[in-house]
Amino acid sequence: MRRILGLDYGTKTVGVALSDELHITAQPLETITRKDANKLRKTYARIEELVKEYNVEKIVLGLPKNMNNTVGERGEDTLSFRDALVRRTGLEVILWDERLTTVASEKVLTRKQKESDRSDRGVYDFTGIFRFPIGGTDNEQERQQDSFSG
Numbered sequence: 001m002r003r004i005l006g007l008d009y010g011t012k013t014v015g016v017a018l019s020d021e022l023h024i025t026a027q028p029l030e031t032i033t034r035k036d037a038n039k040l041r042k043t044y045a046r047i048e049e050l051v052k053e054y055n056v057e058k059i060v061l062g063l064p065k066n067m068n069n070t071v072g073e074r075g076e077d078t079l080s081f082r083d084a085l086v087r088r089t090g091l092e093v094i095l096w097d098e099r100l101t102t103v104a105s106e107k108v109l110t111r112k113q114k115e116s117d118r119s120d121r122g123v124y125d126f127t128g129i130f131r132f133p134i135g136g137t138d139n140e141q142e143r144q145q146d147s148f149s150g
Contacts, residue, residue, distance in 0.1 A: 002057035005050060008098075009061060009081050011037045014047070018054055040081075044088050051089050058091055062098040 001021035008015035013033050017026040032046050050056065061082050064074045071079070082093045 002055050004058055004060055005047070005054070005056045006060045007047070007062065007085075009078050014043055016047075016050065018050075018056075040084070044084065047085065048088060051091065056089075056091065059085060059089070059093045060096050061085070061093050063095040064098050067099060 003021060004019040004023060004026070006015075006017035006019070006026050008017075012035070013031050015031050016029045018029045019026045029050070032043050034040070034043055051059075061078065063078050064072070066072055066075075078095075082095060085091070085093050
């Protein structure tokens with residue numbers, strides 16, 4: 001069975017999650033780092049390796065949007081990253097609105113921090129991609145995609 005790769009594109013890192021073969025859950029896989037925000041060759045190459053290694057059928061890419069539904073500079077960078085991923089992998093790349101997944105992740109981390117009484121530095125941004133509904137319906141994915149087109 002084929003899997004879904006979840007990506008959280010950041011300025012100098014890309015958080016990577018991988019679905020199980022039944023598309024029920026996604027687990028953290030790795031964080032791809034780079035020294036310069038504009039040096040993406042190795043990042044793309046690593047993603048291509050992961051696509052082959054894990055038999056990935058599609059990619060879900062978190063899209064940072066403003067609360068008023070506009071796309072800012074980070075969002076524009078993410079759209080360019082998506083375009084390059086499509087060209088390089090030949091896969092469908094579904095954009096996923098990060099606004100509500102970030103809130104949900106923040107709640108989970110707050111609860112975990114209270115339980116463990118320690119700070120999980122660096123986890124906050126990365127956890128958002130694990131909250132996309134892997135097993136979501138096609139209608140939900142279409143609704144999400146429609147809100148990013150145009």
